[in-house]
Amino acid sequence: MDYITAIVLALVQGITEFLPVSSQAHLVLAGAWLGDIYQGLDFDVILHAGSLVAVVFYFRQEIFAMLRDWTGSLAGKGHTKDSKLGWWIIIGTIPAGALGILFKDLAENEWRSVAVMAAALIVFGILLGIADWKGRGTRDEYSLTLKDVLIIGFAQALALIPGTSRSGITMTAALFLGMSREAAARFSFLLSIPVIAAAGLLYTLELVQKGTTTSWGTLLVGFVVAVVSTYACIHYFLAFIRRIGMQPFVIYRIILGLLLLAVVW
Template structure:
């Protein structure tokens, strides 16, 4: 691995982790277009840690309020808005955890085909386009009920299908349930925190077991660049969708899916 590869992969990961355009598709397409060797498990962990740091920093005040209220709810059994949101994030993560354990082998073998990824990009991209086109909702995150949380959590589990995009499918579900664009995106970003923590834990476990060597300079750069690009992505994406909506991302997904079909068929 060289520094150009470090920079490109870190920026790609930071951006695609939170945009509704599928990080898995990009991490397949970049090596295909550049003929780079696999970056290795250690660098993957670093990139995910950078993305995790970005969302933790961006939503630090929200997370502090949610954590304080969540612990308070355990003692008082009373739920304010922040405690409800904290419980929503926890409960919304359960479906993807169960689905990952149940279908891990299939996901890592059969469904990793570029053709499946292209199908996910196009199919779920069109669904996102429909949800945004018919969007009428103005509900905020604090107005979600437990049925909303369950359905968005199930939608997040569908994102294990490569090419779907975790952020894309959770935002789609939010829009279909009547949340505003900003609320759909905000809840999607908060849901990403436990998912990334779980993914980093599994990857770190595999890294320790493999005994692979680590280039700490590349790792540190990957964390920093991924974190910066992810933070900027979250900030500008929230402003962008309020004015323009999701349709530019729908078009991009379809173009990328067609590109994958053209390369691999």
């Protein structure tokens, strides 16, 4: 893999990881456009590591407050809104983790087809549009209840279906529950941290067994580009949805899904 290819794939990962448009579908499309290139497990791991570093750095103040108060709650110091949010993120991660283990092979093989991606882009895109149009609530992430968190958590598990978009489906569920656009996005991003970290750990263990195939220079370039592009994407996305909402992403998903179906048929 040359440096230009690495930069293109890292940009695709960084820009689409937290947009409600499915980063997985875009990486598959980018690989096909670049000549049916497979980026390799090591490069995939480094790109997700870059996205993880970016989201943790962006929400570093919130994460510090959650960790401080969450550990305090374990020590018997009582609960605060931040310790409660920390527990919600842990609980909300469990459904995706459990179902991810059960359906890992299906998600990586049988479901990984252009037709499935196209259908998921369209169907879940329409749901996002309905949620954004009907929801427009005012609740923030600190108002969530256990029931709300479980609903969002099980919604996150649907992202096992390629083309769904993890951020898209969690934002959709949050909007249906009456959260504001910004709060839905913030909780979705925070909820992604354990999932990305756990997936990265599993793939790293697999990578240790198989060994790396990509040069360290290419991996470094991919990591840096993924960090910068992911951070910028989070920042501008939050500002964008505050003013305009989710509808442009809904339209984009439907058009992309229809184009993919046209290719398949």
